[in-house]
Amino acid sequence: MIEIRDLTVRYGKKIAVENLSLKVKDGERVILMGPNGSGKTTLLRALLGLVKFEGRIFLNGREVGALSRTEIAREISYVPQIFSTPYAFTVKDFVSMGLYSHSREWWHEDRRVNDAIEMVGITNLTLKEINTLSGGELQKAIIARALVQDASYILMDEPTAHLDIRSVQEVLDIISNLKNKGIIMVSHDLNALNKIGGTVILMKNGKLIFRGTKEDSDLKRWISETFETNIREIDDFLYFPLT
Amino acid sequence: MKPTNYLFTIFLVFLTIINILVSLSIGPVHISITDIVRNIYLYFFGKDPNWTVSTILFYIRLPRIILAVIIGTILGVSGLVTQTIFKNPLGDPYLTGVSSGAAVGAAIGFLTSPFLVPVLAFIFAMIAVSISFIISRSNGEVNTEMLILAGVSVSFLFSAVASYIIYLKITNLRGVIFWLLGGLYGATWTEDYWLFIALIVILPVIVYFRKELDIILIGDDQAKSLGVNTGRIKTVTLLVSSLITSLAVSAVGIIGFIGLVSPHIGRKIVGESHRFLIFVAPLIGANILLASDTIARSTPQGEIPVGIITSFVGAPVLIYLLYRRRKL
Amino acid sequence: MNSKVIVSIVVVIVIAASLSFAYSDLHKQKPGPSTITVVDDLGRKVTIPLPVKRVVSMDPSNTQMMYAIGAGNLLVADTSYDWWPENATKLPHVAMDNGTASVEQVVNMTPDLVLATTIQPMQIIDQLQNLSIPVLVFEPQNISNIYSDMLTLGNVTGHYSTAVAEVNHMKTVIKGVQQKIENYSRVSLLYMLWPDPIYTAGPTSFINSVISAAGGENIADNLTGAYPVISLEQIVVDNPQAIIVDNGTGISNITYFTTGNQSQVWKNISAIKGDRLLVFNVTESEWMNEPGPLTIFAVQMVAQFLYPQAFE
Incomplete structure (x- = not known):
């Protein structure tokens, strides 16, 4: 279980996350939504121990501040926003980096690496260099790396942003098929909300303002209010229509 | 992973050995291969070797060849570490202020006693590096963007001090000019011995972290999320590589381009991963410096500074690599 | 408005004219028979107005040669690292051992002739020459070059006979050494x-x-x-x-x-x-x-x- 108590993160004088408390159960899927600058990414970074914060965060009962990087990495893995890299690591090299928190050996022939690559469907790219991949291919490789890391939770920061229509479908399929993993996913993609399901959390100005499920009857109203728009009008553009 | 990478690493080891043997037979004084073989035999089997030939081979050429291999190795590996940690392809091992710090130490050394030069060069190199590191610490870890700027600033500061000392006392400081040009003249077994000890103590530290160096290249946040303690590893590898670079500089002065170009050549052949690169870059550095130094000491007009040769050889290689990359 | 324009044009012309006068005055070599043209060690032909009464030396070699030919009393300034003869150390110093020399200080000495060497940057020599101060650059490559430079100095300073005597003395000493060891x-x-x-x-x-x-x-x-x-x-x-x-x-x-x-x-x-x-x-x-x-x-x-x- 992830437990956040009274979390506050400041960047200088600006408050990015304010007095936020949250519990995420094992295997729970959480979609984190909110306008730009509402503190979603900062929340993920706090969970990963990448920013200084006030308050307390517990990963399976142990406080984040007291854990080493490796110990945190065994609890939560991270799928960052898509990035570009000039570095010519092969997909296999790249995916195998996910094993770091378990062992410092060179694991290229480890079955887990090949399985993860196969699971996200990029076996044909195993020896290709990551700086030559398309956005969708790279995103799958990053997910494979997170799978190899084999933590209880996967944190994802807009995994479908910048992807084409087909890649979005494929990536969402991969994520929704994950078993026994807690997922905390930042997304602006209503398709993701529909496909992944689970808990929906809305954030605005660094505060948690709604927690519910996609079945909640007042979800649409809350989303409309959070983003100050009327989402009913875009229903027709969804691949997975809102029920 | 490509099996050719194993082969290439082994090939480089053999190339180094061949390079050493060839260099042993080349020099300002011509010694024929048969003379070399005969004297090696006589030297090791207790007979009386030809004094001139054996002195040249075992007390002049061989220590210098070994020194070139050691220094090339140091510059190659610390160049690689610098480029990786700073994620900057133009990184060279002098980036943190080593060379200009050492220049100040050397200038002061030549003013007091030439025999203090290596000691003072080392001390001042480490002072410059320490200042750069202290300036660029934030939240208990080294901020690499700050460190580049701090290194450049500290370099300018120490260069100014060195220039001022040299300008004031130019007639007493001709030694500094030779020193600044860098060179492996005056190599001795004692020098080889101590540098070798330093190398085998320090090199394993960098080799040990080669997996982490790979992951750090992907980006700090990702590296941390994968479990890498980036702050500690950056500080340790950079400090350790600055330390051996300072030792190298204090022994032979400032020799450019080896640290910059060796990792690039290595990457072209074995790829990005430090798994092989950590061995390949220093081996390439050793071979380039050895070949350059053999040319530098063998010209009929008397020795020319080796830095001129390394730049002359290294710059076209780098240009060729960049040209190839652009065409891809 | 019209008159303002005319006034400014006139002012500009006057200033320009006076400047060019000053400039040409500066560059005018004093004419007449009282000049001598010699070639220095860089192969430069230098014309020097006579008589030479005030000499600045920018190198100990030059200072020593001046004293040796009996023209030491003409020196008005020399270098901070002159050491022989003792009188040379008491003159004002205008050149440093790193080759730098203050052009201002040299000009301030109002010399008739400056003796330089190749350690001085060529710009300094050109600058002095442009100010109509003749500069001779001496850089003897061998012993006979010392003799020729001393004779040139003797010629320019009016100490030719003492220069010849000094050269002969040096030749005698060296010949004596060579006879002993032959x-x-x-x-x-x-x-x-x-x-x-x-x-x-x-x-x-x-x-x-x-x-x-x-x-x-x-x-x-x-x-x-x-x-x-x-x-x-x-x-x-x-x-x-x-x-x-x-x-x-x-x-x-x-x-x-x-x-x-x-x-x-x-x-x-x-x-x-x-x-x-x-x-x-x-x-x-x-x-x-x-x-x-x-x-x-x-x-x-x-x-x-x-x-x-x-x-x-």
């Missing part, structure tokens, strides 16, 4: 300007001409240039019988060779085995390095070191 077989010599790397005096250096005048056989003769690096390998092969170490190298005696880092190599070199090592003190080094009247002492000293029997 029956001994030549001694090979390594001249060390710097130990690490070993810089030596090459065939085109002034030092080399002193060594050969003193009967030494410079082992760096076959290298090129004035101050080449000589490899330890070459020294092992040439096995010099004697070694001279310049002042300021950090080497003070033979222990550098017998116990230093490279002692394995050095201790079998003839010169070290036979303890034939000469380390110059400051004065001896000046004799050797400054072409001028004192060069005769350098020749005597080197010859005495190489052929002690000849001077018993």
Whole structure:
């Protein structure tokens, strides 16, 4: 279980996350939504121990501040926003980096690496260099790396942003098929909300303002209010229509 | 992973050995291969070797060849570490202020006693590096963007001090000019011995972290999320590589381009991963410096500074690599 | 408005005209028969108005040559590192040992002639020349070059006969040395300007001409240039019988060779085995390095070191 108590993160004088408390159960899927600058990414970074914060965060009962990087990495893995890299690591090299928190050996022939690559469907790219991949291919490789890391939770920061229509479908399929993993996913993609399901959390100005499920009857109203728009009008553009 | 990478690493080891043997037979004084073989035999089997030939081979050429291999190795590996940690392809091992710090130490050394030069060069190199590191610490870890700027600033500061000392006392400081040009003249077994000890103590530290160096290249946040303690590893590898670079500089002065170009050549052949690169870059550095130094000491007009040769050889290689990359 | 324009144009013209007058005045060589044209060591033809009453020297060699030909009293300023004769140290100093010289200070001395050397940047020489101050650059490459430079100086300063006498004196001294040593077989010599790397005096250096005048056989003769690096390998092969170490190298005696880092190599070199090592003190080094009247002492000293029997 992830437990956040009274979390506050400041960047200088600006408050990015304010007095936020949250519990995420094992295997729970959480979609984190909110306008730009509402503190979603900062929340993920706090969970990963990448920013200084006030308050307390517990990963399976142990406080984040007291854990080493490796110990945190065994609890939560991270799928960052898509990035570009000039570095010519092969997909296999790249995916195998996910094993770091378990062992410092060179694991290229480890079955887990090949399985993860196969699971996200990029076996044909195993020896290709990551700086030559398309956005969708790279995103799958990053997910494979997170799978190899084999933590209880996967944190994802807009995994479908910048992807084409087909890649979005494929990536969402991969994520929704994950078993026994807690997922905390930042997304602006209503398709993701529909496909992944689970808990929906809305954030605005660094505060948690709604927690519910996609079945909640007042979800649409809350989303409309959070983003100050009327989402009913875009229903027709969804691949997975809102029920 | 490509099996050719194993082969290439082994090939480089053999190339180094061949390079050493060839260099042993080349020099300002011509010694024929048969003379070399005969004297090696006589030297090791207790007979009386030809004094001139054996002195040249075992007390002049061989220590210098070994020194070139050691220094090339140091510059190659610390160049690689610098480029990786700073994620900057133009990184060279002098980036943190080593060379200009050492220049100040050397200038002061030549003013007091030439025999203090290596000691003072080392001390001042480490002072410059320490200042750069202290300036660029934030939240208990080294901020690499700050460190580049701090290194450049500290370099300018120490260069100014060195220039001022040299300008004031130019007639007493001709030694500094030779020193600044860098060179492996005056190599001795004692020098080889101590540098070798330093190398085998320090090199394993960098080799040990080669997996982490790979992951750090992907980006700090990702590296941390994968479990890498980036702050500690950056500080340790950079400090350790600055330390051996300072030792190298204090022994032979400032020799450019080896640290910059060796990792690039290595990457072209074995790829990005430090798994092989950590061995390949220093081996390439050793071979380039050895070949350059053999040319530098063998010209009929008397020795020319080796830095001129390394730049002359290294710059076209780098240009060729960049040209190839652009065409891809 | 119209008148303003006219006034400004007139002002500009007047200023321009006066400036150009000043400029041409500055550049006008004083005409008439009282000039002399000589060629200096850079091959520059320099015309000097006569008589020369005030001379600035920017190098000790020049200062020494001036005193030697009896023209020392014409000097009005010299360098911070002049040391001979003692009077030279009391003059105002306008040049430093790193080759810099203050043009302002030189001009302030209102010299009729400036004596420079190649250590001074050419810009300084051009600047003085543009201010109509004639500059002679002296850089003797060998001993006969000293003679010609002294005669030129004598000619320019009106001390020709004393210059001739001084040149003859030097020739006599050197000839005397050479007669003493001519029956001994030549001694090979390594001249060390710097130990690490070993810089030596090459065939085109002034030092080399002193060594050969003193009967030494410079082992760096076959290298090129004035101050080449000589490899330890070459020294092992040439096995010099004697070694001279310049002042300021950090080497003070033979222990550098017998116990230093490279002692394995050095201790079998003839010169070290036979303890034939000469380390110059400051004065001896000046004799050797400054072409001028004192060069005769350098020749005597080197010859005495190489052929002690000849001077018993």
